[in-house]
Amino acid sequence: MGDGSGSNRSNSNKPEWLQQYDLIGKIGEGTYGLVFLARIKSQTNRGKSIAIKKFKQSKDGDGVSPTAIREIMLLREITHENVVKLVNVHINHTDMSLYLAFDYAEHDLYEIIRHHRDKVNQPINQYTVKSLLWQLLNGLNYLHSNWIIHRDLKPSNILVMGEGEEHGFVKIADFGLARIYQAPLKPLSDNGVVVTIWYRAPELLLGAKHYTSAVDMWAVGCIFAELLTLKPLFQGAEVKATPNPFQLDQLDKIFKVLGHPTLEKWPSLANLPHWQQDTQHIQGHKYENANLYSVVHLSPKSPAYDLLSKMLEYDPRKRITAVQALEHEYFKIEPQPGRNALVPCQPGETFVNYPTRPVDTTTDFEGTTSMQPSQPVSSGAAVSGSMAGGHVSNRSVPRPMNVGGMQRIPHQTMQAYNVTSQAGISGGMNPGGIPMQRGVPQQQLRRKDQMSMPGYPPQQKSRRI
Amino acid sequence: MADFQTSTHRAKWIFSPQQLVEKYRAANQRAKQILEKCGSTLMEVDVDGSLSYPEPRMTEKDNAEKHSRAKPISIEEEQCIRVFYENKLQEVCNNFRFPHKIQATALIYFKRFYLQWSVMEHQPKHIMLTCIYAACKIEENHVSAEELGKGISQDHQMILNYEMIVYQSLEFDLIVYAPYRSVEGFINDMEEFCNAGDDQLEMLKTLQDTARFEVDKMMLTDAPLLFPPGQLALAALRTSNALHKVIDFDSYLRGIFSHQNSMHTISELSESLNAIDSWVSKYRSPSDKELKHIDRKLRPCWGHSSHDEGKKREKKSKHKSKKSSNEAQNMPSLG
Numbered sequence: 001m002g003d004g005s006g007s008n009r010s011n012s013n014k015p016e017w018l019q020q021y022d023l024i025g026k027i028g029e030g031t032y033g034l035v036f037l038a039r040i041k042s043q044t045n046r047g048k049s050i051a052i053k054k055f056k057q058s059k060d061g062d063g064v065s066p067t068a069i070r071e072i073m074l075l076r077e078i079t080h081e082n083v084v085k086l087v088n089v090h091i092n093h094t095d096m097s098l099y100l101a102f103d104y105a106e107h108d109l110y111e112i113i114r115h116h117r118d119k120v121n122q123p124i125n126q127y128t129v130k131s132l133l134w135q136l137l138n139g140l141n142y143l144h145s146n147w148i149i150h151r152d153l154k155p156s157n158i159l160v161m162g163e164g165e166e167h168g169f170v171k172i173a174d175f176g177l178a179r180i181y182q183a184p185l186k187p188l189s190d191n192g193v194v195v196t197i198w199y200r201a202p203e204l205l206l207g208a209k210h211y212t213s214a215v216d217m218w219a220v221g222c223i224f225a226e227l228l229t230l231k232p233l234f235q236g237a238e239v240k241a242t243p244n245p246f247q248l249d250q251l252d253k254i255f256k257v258l259g260h261p262t263l264e265k266w267p268s269l270a271n272l273p274h275w276q277q278d279t280q281h282i283q284g285h286k287y288e289n290a291n292l293y294s295v296v297h298l299s300p301k302s303p304a305y306d307l308l309s310k311m312l313e314y315d316p317r318k319r320i321t322a323v324q325a326l327e328h329e330y331f332k333i334e335p336q337p338g339r340n341a342l343v344p345c346q347p348g349e350t351f352v353n354y355p356t357r358p359v360d361t362t363t364d365f366e367g368t369t370s371m372q373p374s375q376p377v378s379s380g381a382a383v384s385g386s387m388a389g390g391h392v393s394n395r396s397v398p399r400p401m402n403v404g405g406m407q408r409i410p411h412q413t414m415q416a417y418n419v420t421s422q423a424g425i426s427g428g429m430n431p432g433g434i435p436m437q438r439g440v441p442q443q444q445l446r447r448k449d450q451m452s453m454p455g456y457p458p459q460q461k462s463r464r465i
Numbered sequence: 466m467a468d469f470q471t472s473t474h475r476a477k478w479i480f481s482p483q484q485l486v487e488k489y490r491a492a493n494q495r496a497k498q499i500l501e502k503c504g505s506t507l508m509e510v511d512v513d514g515s516l517s518y519p520e521p522r523m524t525e526k527d528n529a530e531k532h533s534r535a536k537p538i539s540i541e542e543e544q545c546i547r548v549f550y551e552n553k554l555q556e557v558c559n560n561f562r563f564p565h566k567i568q569a570t571a572l573i574y575f576k577r578f579y580l581q582w583s584v585m586e587h588q589p590k591h592i593m594l595t596c597i598y599a600a601c602k603i604e605e606n607h608v609s610a611e612e613l614g615k616g617i618s619q620d621h622q623m624i625l626n627y628e629m630i631v632y633q634s635l636e637f638d639l640i641v642y643a644p645y646r647s648v649e650g651f652i653n654d655m656e657e658f659c660n661a662g663d664d665q666l667e668m669l670k671t672l673q674d675t676a677r678f679e680v681d682k683m684m685l686t687d688a689p690l691l692f693p694p695g696q697l698a699l700a701a702l703r704t705s706n707a708l709h710k711v712i713d714f715d716s717y718l719r720g721i722f723s724h725q726n727s728m729h730t731i732s733e734l735s736e737s738l739n740a741i742d743s744w745v746s747k748y749r750s751p752s753d754k755e756l757k758h759i760d761r762k763l764r765p766c767w768g769h770s771s772h773d774e775g776k777k778r779e780k781k782s783k784h785k786s787k788k789s790s791n792e793a794q795n796m797p798s799l800g
Contacts, residue, residue: 063625064632074640077471091633
């Protein structure tokens with residue numbers, strides 16, 4: 001892993017690793033850096049989609065990004081079908097930035113939930129909810145039994161594979177904040193990373209210093225509820241201050257739904273700093289009645305409700321563990337969870353075609369964008385008929401909404417198209433390894449033409465169109 | 466911690482003695498060839514962060530001149546240099562009062578790094594510091610490169626230059642298992658095994674302290690590249706127990722085998738423990754004289770003229786306080 005260790009590469013100015021891929025565009029952005037979609041060029045695995053996560057260089061004088069290093073070191077040790085797979089690590093020596101290459105997942109829970117809420121206007125079907133939850137727990141159980149706490153589970157970090165061998169498989173991603181139990185665990189704020197508070201466990205909100213795997217189970221409970229209702233369960237307003245401010249509103253949102261925690265039910269509550277310090281705020285006005293079941297529209301007697309309430313147990317010591325949750329009755333009754341969470345096994349059942357990820361094709365690996373604003377991507381299912389006609393192959397070009405169950409075109413077709421168009425435009429020369437597509441405005445192409453990694457020789461004039 | 470059984474440590478970084486010899490030989494061989502071709506062997510970290518060997522010599526004269534000076538060092542001499550810097554590494558970590566875990570991680574990084582490279586190619590002083598820096602980062606005991614550099618009067622930029630190369634040479638397998646934690650685990654187990662009362666607990670504490678000291682010694686040998694941490698810990702505890710006579714060690718071992726579905730037999734284990742012991746007893750620090758001799762050979766390999774360096778050093782020590790001349794002793798001529 002990691003290219004070029006030991007080889008003498010002073011004579012080669014272009015990063016060799018970049019040439020292994022066709023860069024499609026930017027698909028995400030976070031505090032750590034950017035995520036790109038690319039395709040493998042080599043014969044084996046040709047056309048395979050890869051997500052490339054570029055880590056920003058950390059603060060001056062701090063060397064290689066600790067977040068990146070931590071994510072790599074954990075992912076090197078773990079393999080599980082419900083955990084994202086790190087396929088390669090690339091280094092851009094010029095600025096000491098790291099590029100992590102993962103198997104690409106077309107969907108994530110954030111987008112799936114949003115699609116149902118904003119586009120489909122109906123809940124996610126029961127089979128899908130149950131399968132997603134089961135696989136999430138399955139991956140989490142693996143992590144916890146390897147003494148790894150994720151610490152930042154939220155819908156956007158739970159990926160779901162698109163069409164292919166692993167269609168509908170859940171993949172837990174983003175291990176930048178993950179920790180091994182025995183390592184001294186510092187408060188999140190020490191990392192200078194802002195994590196959304198909506199999925200944060202009450203013991204952490206109340207100032208607990210020690211993380212346990214139970215914090216991940218609380219987040220799973222929140223995600224379960226969100227899959228059912230399409231709304232974040234506890235949508236508190238975040239207090240923005242450093243370090244680690246007290247999040248009263250978030251706690252209030254939790255108390256409103258679950259009722260006030262009591263020392264009787266949660267004895268170690270008395271030892272939590274904020275519980276002691278902010279007595280008048282927290283213990284001031286009380287919500288007596290728990291109404292979780294009505295918020296999630298479940299019968300209090302249903303197995304789904306029983307499981308959810310066990311995940312949202314206040315006392316982390318009593319909270320259900322991943323392994324216990326997998327054994328819960330909810331997963332034993334119909335519909336039973338399946339491996340392809342998006343497509344039920346029973347024929348005739350309806351399923352939703354989820355949109356592919358929007359890709360910003362105007363951003364290169366350096367993270368710089370062209371003057372051309374990113375073209376809007378219509379959500380709607382993958383590929384429409386016009387594509388089959390060879391009209392466009394670029395995903396950034398607006399597509400008509402999918403009308404009912406149109407199947408996607410297999411990758412091979414797109415790939416073949418890609419190859420010819422590349423050869424056609426660049427005369428077979430494309431040293432940057434950047435796919436060139438027909439039907440893309442000139443401005444954009446020119447931008448790509450200039451795309452350079454520092455230390456790159458200026459590209460051949462013959463490429464200008 | 467993640468499971469050792471499925472770890473990269475177990476899968477990729479435990480070798481047979483033959484494999485180790487082969488790796489040391491290959492690195493040494495490569496450096497010798499480079500020396501032949503280029504007149505020196507030290508790899509440069511280029512402006513863009515990539516690595517390169519020195520330019521091949523151009524003229525015959527140049528060739529003859531340098532050839533007369535730079536002689537490669539042998540595999541055994543490389544070993545002496547590594548041992549010297551591994552001792553330094555422990556010293557630096559002790560001075561910073563880093564936990565054992567960090568020291569052990571840094572030592573294992575250092576050992577793994579020099580499985581891929583010859584000391585003729587990368588200066589061990591730089592690699593040693595970079596390994597400590599990396600270990601701190603991994604074990605969440607973050608120390609800035611600047612702080613680390615300052616603490617030992619070294620330029621911290623060099624640490625940052627080498628950081629990525631170290632990760633790369635470690636193939637990004639950064640979680641390592643040191644025997645210290647295993648020692649703790651076995652001690653806990655022994656408490657149960659002998660149903661320890663207060664005075665026995667005290668004895669076990671002594672047993673543990675001596676065992677940790679034994680592990681410190683093992684960490685300076687090749688044993689961590691040859692045996693899993695659990696076996697290293699047991700060997701350390703056995704040695705410690707031979708001194709303190711706290712428990713019946715053989716029956717303790719038999720106990721382990723009875724409640725664990727082990728893949729090994731007890732005689733295989735004893736064999737490993739004996740082998741570990743012999744690595745420790747074989748261990749020997751090179752003498753100052755030997756080190757000086759090797760250093761004199763190494764300098765030209767790194768493209769340093771030993772003459773110039775000597776002058777600089779003289780100048781330096783004249784201007785610096787007593788404290789820094791002590792530092793210079795800590796980091797003797799092998800700069």
